[in-house]
Amino acid sequence: MKIIKQVGILFLICWVSQLVEAVLPFDFPASVIGMLLLLALLFGGVLKVDHIREKSDFLLANMAFFFIPAGVSIINYLDILKSCALQLVLICLVSTVVTFAATAYSMKAVLYLLGKREGRKR
Amino acid sequence: MMQEIVTSPFFGIWLSIAAFWIGVKLQKKTGLVLCNPLIIAIALVSAVLLILKIPYESYNEGGAVINMFLAPATACLAVSVYTKAALLKENWLPVGVGALCGSLASMGSVFLLCHLFSLDEAMTVSLMPKSVTTPIAVSISQGHGGMVPITVVAVIFTGILGSILAPGLIRLFRVNDPVIAGISIGACSHAVGTSKALELGETQGAMSGLAIGICGIMTVLFSLVLM
Numbered sequence: 398m399k400i401i402k403q404v405g406i407l408f409l410i411c412w413v414s415q416l417v418e419a420v421l422p423f424d425f426p427a428s429v430i431g432m433l434l435l436l437a438l439l440f441g442g443v444l445k446v447d448h449i450r451e452k453s454d455f456l457l458a459n460m461a462f463f464f465i466p467a468g469v470s471i472i473n474y475l476d477i478l479k480s481c482a483l484q485l486v487l488i489c490l491v492s493t494v495v496t497f498a499a500t501a502y503s504m505k506a507v508l509y510l511l512g513k514r515e516g517r518k519r
Numbered sequence: 520m521m522q523e524i525v526t527s528p529f530f531g532i533w534l535s536i537a538a539f540w541i542g543v544k545l546q547k548k549t550g551l552v553l554c555n556p557l558i559i560a561i562a563l564v565s566a567v568l569l570i571l572k573i574p575y576e577s578y579n580e581g582g583a584v585i586n587m588f589l590a591p592a593t594a595c596l597a598v599s600v601y602t603k604a605a606l607l608k609e610n611w612l613p614v615g616v617g618a619l620c621g622s623l624a625s626m627g628s629v630f631l632l633c634h635l636f637s638l639d640e641a642m643t644v645s646l647m648p649k650s651v652t653t654p655i656a657v658s659i660s661q662g663h664g665g666m667v668p669i670t671v672v673a674v675i676f677t678g679i680l681g682s683i684l685a686p687g688l689i690r691l692f693r694v695n696d697p698v699i700a701g702i703s704i705g706a707c708s709h710a711v712g713t714s715k716a717l718e719l720g721e722t723q724g725a726m727s728g729l730a731i732g733i734c735g736i737m738t739v740l741f742s743l744v745l746m
Binding site: 407408410411414415423424425426427428429431432433434435436439440446449452453456457460461462463464465466467468469470471472473474477478481484485486487488489490491492493494495496497498499500501502503504505506507508511 | 604742
């Protein structure tokens with residue numbers, strides 16, 4: 398019953414967020430609404446992590462598995478994939494390095510500036 | 520007879536589980552990041568469907584059931600952000616700025632490269648959210664007229680690239696701070712990168728997990744404004 402209750406809580410959150418998505422005037426993914434909703438419930442003290450621990454551990458630990466069907470639908474797009482495979486690989490490679498560098502250096506800059514300000518305070 | 524076998528939802532579910540199980544075993548045995556269980560599972564299932572000429576729709580009877588778990592799984596990212604609330608509180612400014620710059624750099628660089636290669640609008644939209652976690656990237660792509668499977672493949676491929684490149688990038692850009700390393704890995708390679716970040720250390724893993732949620736939300740917001 399414990400697990401069923403946890404499934405019930407999570408599915409209710411997903412259900413509500415689908416309704417919210419339908420009502421919102423702009424495109425905001427239901428899955429992200431669900432995440433924000435759950436975050437608000439946790440921070441608001443309405444839900445405790447213990448209420449959903451086993452189920453959420455199961456979902457988070459096996460996240461990759463749930464993507465298999467979405468990935469397999471690529472067999473419907475093999476032609477498009479073939480026509481620009483090289484570009485796709487290059488785009489993924491370059492943007493991964495750029496994203497890593499932008500994140501790392503912007504954080505370094507912030508920490509440097511923060512350190513400087515604290516140094517001045519002392 | 521064959522028809523009845525493959526149109527049962529249990530066929531798709533069972534095939535996915537078997538393929539994923541083989542993928543996990545292979546990765547354990549070889550220890551290679553390239554042997555990502557998800558990629559192996561996708562390749563195996565695709566091969567079975569193509570070779571036996573089973574239509575995707577039949578497989579998807581079961582696939583849709585598995586797909587349904589994506590929404591609650593994404594919502595559960597909130598649990599991993601929540602359990603790291605203390606870490607976030609301590610570092611909210613650098614984490615926020617890092618996630619902001621990372622998300623912008625990712626979308627911007629993809630946009631520029633797509634134009635450079637003169638790829639069409641649908642392709643550009645499919646690729647732009649590729650650095651964030653699959654459910655969020657898929658929602659963005661879908662909402663803006665992208666091709667969902669292309670997004671899924673690009674997201675997973677980016678994740679694998681991120682987890683392979685992470686140790687090298689940490690050295691290349693001289694990242695000594697585990698907080699910066701974790702957020703950077705999460706920003707460029709979401710959950711697949713996070714599994715690598717967890718191997719590097721607990722702080723790196725926690726931060727990378729945090730970045731999945733924060734970069735995901737930021738990318739959604741940017742997509743509303745930019746796309």
